[in-house]
Amino acid sequence: xxxxxxxxxxxxxxETRKHLKEMREIILANAVMFGEIPxxxxxxxxxxxxxxxxxxxxxxxxISTDEVGNAVGIVPGxxxxxxxxxxxxxxxxxxxxxxxxxxxxxxxxxSGAGVLDNALGVAIVASLPTxxxxxxxxxEHDLLLMGSTRSLxxxxxxxxxxxxxxxxxxIEAGVIVEGATLGRLxxxxxxxxRGVINCRIPHGYDFSRFGAAGAVAILNRVISGMLAIRTPKxxxxxxxxxxFEGGTTFNTIAKSGALRxxxxxxxxxxxxxxxxxxxxxxxxxxxxxGVTLRLDEVARRHNGGLDYSHPLVRTCRxxxxxxxxxxxxxxxxxxxxxxxxxxIPGVTLGMTYGENRHLQDELVAIDPIFTGLAQxxxxxxxxxxxxxxxxx
Amino acid sequence: MTKLxxxxxHNTFHHSQFYDQxxxxxxxxxxxxxxxxxxxxxxxxxxxxxxxxIFRSELMERYPLxxxxxxxxxxxxxxxxxxxxxxxxxxxxxxxxxxxxxxKRGKGENLWKAIYQLKGDIIVYVDADIKNIHPRFCxxxxxxxxxxxxxxxxxxxxxxxxxxxQGVRPSxxxxxxxxxxxxxxxxxxxxxxxxxxxxxxxxxxRRGVLERLPFPIGYGVETSHIMDVYRQWGLEAFGQTDxxxxxxRNQETLSLGKxxxxxxxxxxxxxxxxxxxxxxxxxxNTLRQFIAKDQQYEQVCHExxxxxxxxxxxxxxxxxxxxxxx
Numbered sequence: 001x002x003x004x005x006x007x008x009x010x011x012x013x014x015e016t017r018k019h020l021k022e023m024r025e026i027i028l029a030n031a032v033m034f035g036e037i038p039x040x041x042x043x044x045x046x047x048x049x050x051x052x053x054x055x056x057x058x059x060x061x062x063i064s065t066d067e068v069g070n071a072v073g074i075v076p077g078x079x080x081x082x083x084x085x086x087x088x089x090x091x092x093x094x095x096x097x098x099x100x101x102x103x104x105x106x107x108x109x110x111s112g113a114g115v116l117d118n119a120l121g122v123a124i125v126a127s128l129p130t131x132x133x134x135x136x137x138x139x140e141h142d143l144l145l146m147g148s149t150r151s152l153x154x155x156x157x158x159x160x161x162x163x164x165x166x167x168x169x170x171i172e173a174g175v176i177v178e179g180a181t182l183g184r185l186x187x188x189x190x191x192x193x194r195g196v197i198n199c200r201i202p203h204g205y206d207f208s209r210f211g212a213a214g215a216v217a218i219l220n221r222v223i224s225g226m227l228a229i230r231t232p233k234x235x236x237x238x239x240x241x242x243x244f245e246g247g248t249t250f251n252t253i254a255k256s257g258a259l260r261x262x263x264x265x266x267x268x269x270x271x272x273x274x275x276x277x278x279x280x281x282x283x284x285x286x287x288x289x290g291v292t293l294r295l296d297e298v299a300r301r302h303n304g305g306l307d308y309s310h311p312l313v314r315t316c317r318x319x320x321x322x323x324x325x326x327x328x329x330x331x332x333x334x335x336x337x338x339x340x341x342x343x344i345p346g347v348t349l350g351m352t353y354g355e356n357r358h359l360q361d362e363l364v365a366i367d368p369i370f371t372g373l374a375q376x377x378x379x380x381x382x383x384x385x386x387x388x389x390x391x392x
Numbered sequence: 393m394t395k396l397x398x399x400x401x402h403n404t405f406h407h408s409q410f411y412d413q414x415x416x417x418x419x420x421x422x423x424x425x426x427x428x429x430x431x432x433x434x435x436x437x438x439x440x441x442x443x444x445x446i447f448r449s450e451l452m453e454r455y456p457l458x459x460x461x462x463x464x465x466x467x468x469x470x471x472x473x474x475x476x477x478x479x480x481x482x483x484x485x486x487x488x489x490x491x492x493x494x495x496k497r498g499k500g501e502n503l504w505k506a507i508y509q510l511k512g513d514i515i516v517y518v519d520a521d522i523k524n525i526h527p528r529f530c531x532x533x534x535x536x537x538x539x540x541x542x543x544x545x546x547x548x549x550x551x552x553x554x555x556x557x558q559g560v561r562p563s564x565x566x567x568x569x570x571x572x573x574x575x576x577x578x579x580x581x582x583x584x585x586x587x588x589x590x591x592x593x594x595x596x597x598r599r600g601v602l603e604r605l606p607f608p609i610g611y612g613v614e615t616s617h618i619m620d621v622y623r624q625w626g627l628e629a630f631g632q633t634d635x636x637x638x639x640x641r642n643q644e645t646l647s648l649g650k651x652x653x654x655x656x657x658x659x660x661x662x663x664x665x666x667x668x669x670x671x672x673x674x675x676x677n678t679l680r681q682f683i684a685k686d687q688q689y690e691q692v693c694h695e696x697x698x699x700x701x702x703x704x705x706x707x708x709x710x711x712x713x714x715x716x717x718x
Contacts, residue, residue: 025449
């Protein structure tokens with residue numbers, strides 16, 4: 001049974017969703033325009049600028065940026081200063097500036113590079129002031145709207161971490177907005193380590209020595225060794241071999257190569273243990289082959305977060321149930337981890353269904369967006385009413 | 393400073409001058425003018441949705457600069473009209489507008505019938521095949537008309553002079569412009585060479601001018617418009633706005649040949665109207681192009697007739713609709 005205070009919010013959901021549909025063009029136009037501004041990690045300035053312009057047009061206050069390029073604006077609450085609810089979407093994409101960022105609008109969907117992850121999320125944060133105004137919705141808390149930078153890959157959620165380390169405003173709770181997938185409910189962070197193993201063949205290398213090989217063959221030994229590392233099912237632990245590059249052509253032995261990987265686990269200690277095993281593996285191969293093998297850790301997270309029974313998580317589930325959304329409970333390694341590190345209660349919510357994530361033809365389904373938005377607004381209202389406080 | 397240099401300096405704009413759309417909206421309210429956006433289409437389902445979404449959101453919902461958005465279609469066989477209507481555009485098949493005048497296939501036909509169908513004091517035409525559509529494609533063209541009452545007809549251009557290591561690259565207006573239209577203007581109407589992109593498909597025009605222009609329904613519509621406006625209202629009636637980059641599909645050279653042929657027909661027709669044609673022989677409507685296959689060369693003949701619609705103000709139904717006497 002929903003909390004008594006939550007029931008009135010849930011009752012308005014069908015009407016809210018209907019009104020949100022009337023704002024379809026505003027949301028879609030923002031998704032298109034954000035999607036067509038390239039924003040590879042560490043080069044999100046143009047997208048952040050546009051977000052701040054949108055905040056200005058939406059009547060936000062204290063619109064600002066910081067040393068790492070985050071874009072922030074505040075929708076003042078009726079009891080301004082009592083606390084802030086953070087609503088954030090990451091600005092960056094894995095696509096370089098040189099690829100085609102054209103977004104196509106079809107009757108039922110959008111497609112284009114980065115439109116799902118996370119132009120749609122940013123568009124929703126950008127559209128929030130207009131949506132609240134048109135819906136006549138107000139909050140007691142200030143809404144702290146944010147487009148965060150340096151989220152993906154080597155960005156290591158630096159934008160969100162920087163903001164939380166330097167922000168002086170009290171944050172009651174946070175909601176991270178992701179384009180996909182509707183039903184996503186993340187409230188805990190995985191332990192994670194992301195690394196790059198670089199192999200270089202030194203100048204004048206003696207290919208006749210025992211064990212000598214090119215960079216591709218040596219990294220192949222590394223891969224075999226990593227695949228042989230045993231990972232437990234409980235706590236769930238995984239080694240992901242993400243990408244590989246090396247060499248220049250068909251007929252020349254590769255002189256350099258790089259392997260990118262990620263270790264994720266429900267227990268941070270295991271991540272550290274596996275990293276030690278990888279380091280030992282590299283020592284062994286390095287000494288037997290006489291090549292340069294370097295491991296750079298580019299991102300790290302600790303596991304933690306809320307419990308399944310936490311009032312915020314329970315509220316999210318009840319909102320989803322009310323909207324006929326099937327919750328997809330999954331831990332995250334995204335921005336939420338930075339909130340968890342600071343003991344700020346938070347969740348990550350997905351806004352719609354999509355396909356081809358991180359391919360150049362990412363697809364976004366339009367109709368479910370309004371359900372995703374209704375869900376987001378209900379969760380924000382519930383936080384505002386104090387329903388999500390953990391009394392314990 | 394020559395008249396042309398003076399015109400270029402005072403009547404050439406950049407869209408960024410009009411970025412403050414709130415100010416633009418206030419200016420619109422001050423003038424009391426209404427504005428209609430017309431998008432002529434033929435099988436544009438891939439790009440039409442985005443154009444409607446962007447224009448509706450930015451120029452109707454956020455800043456109500458545009459009073460109506462209409463898609464006027466020549467008979468698409470894809471889902472152009474369905475997609476456009478689903479995002480809230482008014483959609484029309486050109487053949488259903490002014491049925492007493494019949495239906496001719498061609499972009500100019502759609503533009504001409506828009507004058508009857510649309511309500512605005514200003515009509516903005518924007519092509520449907522623009523991949524990088526942005527509100528500037530509309531407000532950049534409308535703004536000079538709102539701020540400068542003497543300007544009647546604002547053309548878009550896209551290619552700015554760029555600094556190269558060798559100096560400054562001449563601003564380009566597209567292949568047909570640089571190979572055909574600008575040389576013709578240089579020979580016969582030098583002042584019109586100041587228009588960077590006379591063939592661009594995006595322009596905003598006051599109704600009072602549009603309704604008095606005859607409309608070739610094919611390739612020659614833009615060229616003849618420019619010549620007619622120049623003849624009746626002079627160079628000062630033109631403005632042009634730099635809209636930065638325009639990404640669209642490129643046409644094959646043979647298609648550009650057909651386009652050039654149609655433009656030449658319209659151009660020579662206008663020369664004749666002005667008594668400037670000299671002793672030209674009777675001209676054929678047949679464009680001859682070659683195709684080569686292995687060692688076989690074959691001539692392909694295209695019949696291209698630049699049919700023309702009269703000024704809308706001469707159409708009785710239009711006069712009645714607008715309340716004109718007589």
